[in-house]
Amino acid sequence: MKITLSVIKADIGSIGGHICPSQRLLETVERHVLQYRYDMPFIRDSYVGFTGDDIAILMTHTRGPGAEPIHKLAWDAFVAGTAEAKAQGLYGAGQDLLKDAFSGNVRGMGPATAEMEFEERANEPFLFFAADKTDPGAYNLPLYLAFADPMTTPGLMLAPSMAKGFKFVVMDVAHTDGDRIIELNTPEDIYDLAALLRDGERYVVESIWSRATGEQAVAACTTRLHNIAGTYTGKDDPVMLVRVQKNFPATGEVLAPYAIGPYVAGGMRGSHNMPLMPVALNSNISYFDGPPVVSCAAFAMHDGKLTEPADAFAHPFWNTVRDRVADKAMEMRRQGFFGAAMLPMAELEYTGITEKLHALDARFTIRGEAQKLQRRKVSAAGTG
Ligand code: F6R
Numbered sequence: 001m002k003i004t005l006s007v008i009k010a011d012i013g014s015i016g017g018h019i020c021p022s023q024r025l026l027e028t029v030e031r032h033v034l035q036y037r038y039d040m041p042f043i044r045d046s047y048v049g050f051t052g053d054d055i056a057i058l059m060t061h062t063r064g065p066g067a068e069p070i071h072k073l074a075w076d077a078f079v080a081g082t083a084e085a086k087a088q089g090l091y092g093a094g095q096d097l098l099k100d101a102f103s104g105n106v107r108g109m110g111p112a113t114a115e116m117e118f119e120e121r122a123n124e125p126f127l128f129f130a131a132d133k134t135d136p137g138a139y140n141l142p143l144y145l146a147f148a149d150p151m152t153t154p155g156l157m158l159a160p161s162m163a164k165g166f167k168f169v170v171m172d173v174a175h176t177d178g179d180r181i182i183e184l185n186t187p188e189d190i191y192d193l194a195a196l197l198r199d200g201e202r203y204v205v206e207s208i209w210s211r212a213t214g215e216q217a218v219a220a221c222t223t224r225l226h227n228i229a230g231t232y233t234g235k236d237d238p239v240m241l242v243r244v245q246k247n248f249p250a251t252g253e254v255l256a257p258y259a260i261g262p263y264v265a266g267g268m269r270g271s272h273n274m275p276l277m278p279v280a281l282n283s284n285i286s287y288f289d290g291p292p293v294v295s296c297a298a299f300a301m302h303d304g305k306l307t308e309p310a311d312a313f314a315h316p317f318w319n320t321v322r323d324r325v326a327d328k329a330m331e332m333r334r335q336g337f338f339g340a341a342m343l344p345m346a347e348l349e350y351t352g353i354t355e356k357l358h359a360l361d362a363r364f365t366i367r368g369e370a371q372k373l374q375r376r377k378v379s380a381a382g383t384g
Pocket residue numbers: 011018052053132133134233234235236237267268269270289349
């Protein structure tokens with residue numbers, strides 16, 4: 001059976017700043033999806049959860065990626081949630097709904113999406129990742145390691161079905177006039193791939209495909225909110241779907257790179273580098289409006305019907321990782337505004353520094369220049 005997985009997520013308001021949605025907000029979104037889903041028999045199942053201040057709606061259906069009724073259902077659920085968020089006085093109510101009216105597809109309207117359609121396997125395990133206080137580039141390193149590095153994924157050597165490697169589709173997210181993409185094949189293109197993926201603010205993995213079978217393994221969101229809004233409106237907080245096992249890396253191989261806790265763009269005022277902490281489902285945000293977090297719900301699916309989610313980062317193993325990430329976060333914070341702690345100018349969410357530099361520019365002088373000018377004036381007067 002051909003099934004589409006669609007995940008659509010938005011920040012439509014949260015408690016205590018950017019910490020988490022309220023219970024009532026979450027219930028409003030969930031109720032809306034459940035109520036209207038039953039008028040649409042092509043929707044096979046749904047799941048609603050949150051990570052930090054973002055609510056994600058996962059739907060399984062038979063209408064393909066970008067299907068209008070699926071996107072409209074999610075948009076309407078977020079609009080209903082926004083009304084509740086406003087009624088409760090939540091911070092940033094409706095902040096990711098950047099357009100007034102729905103027009104066919106949420107793409108370019110604020111909410112982030114990750115979608116893929118495939119012929120369902122006899123058993124279909126997949127992972128649904130959601131991250132908060134960071135941007136889509138946060139998945140670059142974990143995906144590279146899981147799909148292209150045999151040190152992380154022994155399956156690349158052990159499983160004949162993975163021996164041919166994978167095709168990475170990478171998007172240049174700075175290009176706003178259409179989707180600018182490149183396809184790179186691993187293993188032969190890994191140096192080129194690494195050269196792009198090192199810069200997660202510019203180049204983002206959009207999808208990954210098995211070279212042996214042509215099947216899609218990964219769909220990741222590439223939304224950059226500031227490209228839509230024209231200005232920073234918060235970090236993009238990316239979602240991602242990863243099919244696992246058999247012709248794809250095993251669940252454990254896909255999860256393993258998150259033990260690194262790599263520094264990513266995100267945290268306080270969307271303007272700092274902080275380490276990415278793997279957390280349990282429905283976790284909130286705390287230290288320094290961060291650290292950036294990533295959650296992972298593992299599912300099995302049959303005929304589009306989902307099991308309950310297994311919480312992949314709730315296992316005790318990840319407590320040690322979280323402790324290490326907390327140490328890394330505090331270590332970075334010790335250097336405050338300096339150097340690598342703060343994001344480059346183009347990625348700052350606030351305009352304060354640009355304005356300050358502009359004002360200070362007029363106060364700069366070149367030493368000796370005033371005297372030189374004076375001497376020139378005097379000699380000009382003497383010869384005149
Ligand atoms: C992402 C998020 C942040 C904030 C940013 C600035 O979920 O909440 O990216 O948007 O920290 O928010 P303000 O200016 O409201 O503090």
